[in-house]
Amino acid sequence: MNSREAERTWGLEVYPKRELTLVRGSGAEVWDDRGRRYLDCVGGIGVASVGHANPAVARAIAEQARTLVTCPGIFYNDRRAELLEKLVSIAPPGLTRAFLCNSGAEAVEAALKFARLATGRPGIVSAMRGFHGRTMGALSATFRKDYREPFAPLVPGFSFVPFGDADKLRRTVDDQTAAVLLEPVQGEGGVRPAKPGYLHAVRAACDEVGAMLILDESQTGFCRTGRMFACEHHGVEPDLMCLAKAIAGGVPMGAVLAGDRLPPLIGKHGTTFGGNPLACAAALAAIRFMEDERLAERAEERGARFRDRISRKLPARVRAVRQLGLMIGVELRERCRPTLERLMEGGVLALPAGSTVIRLLPPLVITEAQVDEVVDVLVAALAR
Numbered sequence: 042m043n044s045r046e047a048e049r050t051w052g053l054e055v056y057p058k059r060e061l062t063l064v065r066g067s068g069a070e071v072w073d074d075r076g077r078r079y080l081d082c083v084g085g086i087g088v089a090s091v092g093h094a095n096p097a098v099a100r101a102i103a104e105q106a107r108t109l110v111t112c113p114g115i116f117y118n119d120r121r122a123e124l125l126e127k128l129v130s131i132a133p134p135g136l137t138r139a140f141l142c143n144s145g146a147e148a149v150e151a152a153l154k155f156a157r158l159a160t161g162r163p164g165i166v167s168a169m170r171g172f173h174g175r176t177m178g179a180l181s182a183t184f185r186k187d188y189r190e191p192f193a194p195l196v197p198g199f200s201f202v203p204f205g206d207a208d209k210l211r212r213t214v215d216d217q218t219a220a221v222l223l224e225p226v227q228g229e230g231g232v233r234p235a236k237p238g239y240l241h242a243v244r245a246a247c248d249e250v251g252a253m254l255i256l257d258e259s260q261t262g263f264c265r266t267g268r269m270f271a272c273e274h275h276g277v278e279p280d281l282m283c284l285a286k287a288i289a290g291g292v293p294m295g296a297v298l299a300g301d302r303l304p305p306l307i308g309k310h311g312t313t314f315g316g317n318p319l320a321c322a323a324a325l326a327a328i329r330f331m332e333d334e335r336l337a338e339r340a341e342e343r344g345a346r347f348r349d350r351i352s353r354k355l356p357a358r359v360r361a362v363r364q365l366g367l368m369i370g371v372e373l374r375e376r377c378r379p380t381l382e383r384l385m386e387g388g389v390l391a392l393p394a395g396s397t398v399i400r401l402l403p404p405l406v407i408t409e410a411q412v413d414e415v416v417d418v419l420v421a422a423l424a425r
């Protein structure tokens with residue numbers, strides 16, 4: 042039985058699969074089981090920012106695996122201590138502590154609980170087209186009906202406002218609102234960056250009613266948008282920030298960064314794996330690599346290069362290109378699935394974001410020549 046048959050036979054599939062078995066990666070490239078090379082603009086869905094098989098991350102994982110893999114939060118640990126200090130040192134100034142977990146959805150769950158605990162209020166306001174994960178709390182803040190409805194009843198107290206409409210948000214939040222939860226760039230919802238001024242207005246609306254602002258930077262964090270965190274584009278500081286995906290160079294990890302507004306959390310939340318030394322060692326190596334290699338600047342440059350190149354030969358089927366750093370959405374005037382398949386035939390892997398948007402989240406180590414190759418293959422795929 043080959044890998045595809047085995048996964049189909051033994052797996053409980055939750056994703057529609059592509060006919061491709063990936064077995065190896067290096068930088069921005071991956072290879073299938075037949076030795077064919079692809080440029081990887083899926084990047085583990087925005088995870089592989091420091092590149093596949095990053096040598097510094099691989100070294101850190103191997104060394105930590107020989108030293109201590111697991112250490113629950115009931116004990117102190119040297120690697121965890123180092124990572125917590127590092128995270129706080131790179132965070133926006135008001136965020137002074139971090140909680141470590143294992144995924145984006147877990148980070149969102151924790152942030153929702155922390156906000157309810159801190160305010161004593163039930164209400165959570167999130168955005169239409171927003172995505173925050175598949176667990177029950179995170180799903181309650183996620184907009185797509187087809188993701189939510191089969192699992193009703195979800196958690197009570199959640200409501201949605203149009204993303205970008207500050208007036209509507211101001212009219213929605215009140216003294217029962219624990220938090221407003223937003224992505225600075227909506228990822229799954231079609232790669233839609235917050236307009237200038239919007240997050241400031243949201244911050245002010247939260248302050249007016251005493252609600253917390255939670256920014257979900259699971260996808261936008263760690264240099265993806267050309268800054269360490271996307272909120273830096275806006276100069277807005279959240280009360281809680283959710284992190285995941287690229288944080289640990291591909292090893293599963295999530296985090297919530299918080300300010301001083303939280304009450305004591307002991308006994309109120311927990312996680313067996315969260316903050317394990319293996320993931321912490323990987324995260325430390327990944328973050329050091331991001332800093333040493335100036336990946337934020339690189340993402341900004343390479344993203345601008347992509348936009349510049351594609352704009353010169355924009356195919357008629359493209360309605361809009363939205364881009365912040367290397368978080369790129371190419372909205373088509375038609376469904377994107379056939380183009381994604383033609384891209385794969387041409388050697389480029391990409392994602393959908395909704396039914397008409399092609400989403401590109403390449404490793405931030407992608408070279409200029411590789412960016413040009415992605416543009417050429419995309420233009421060719423859209424010309425056919």
Ligand SMILES: Cc1ncc(COP(=O)(O)O)c(C=O)c1O
Pocket residue numbers: 086144145146147149172173174175224228229257258259260285286
């Ligand atoms: C903004 C955002 N939040 C949360 C999640 C959920 O993360 P995970 O799949 O690690 O649970 C995602 C995943 O795509 C995301 O993009």
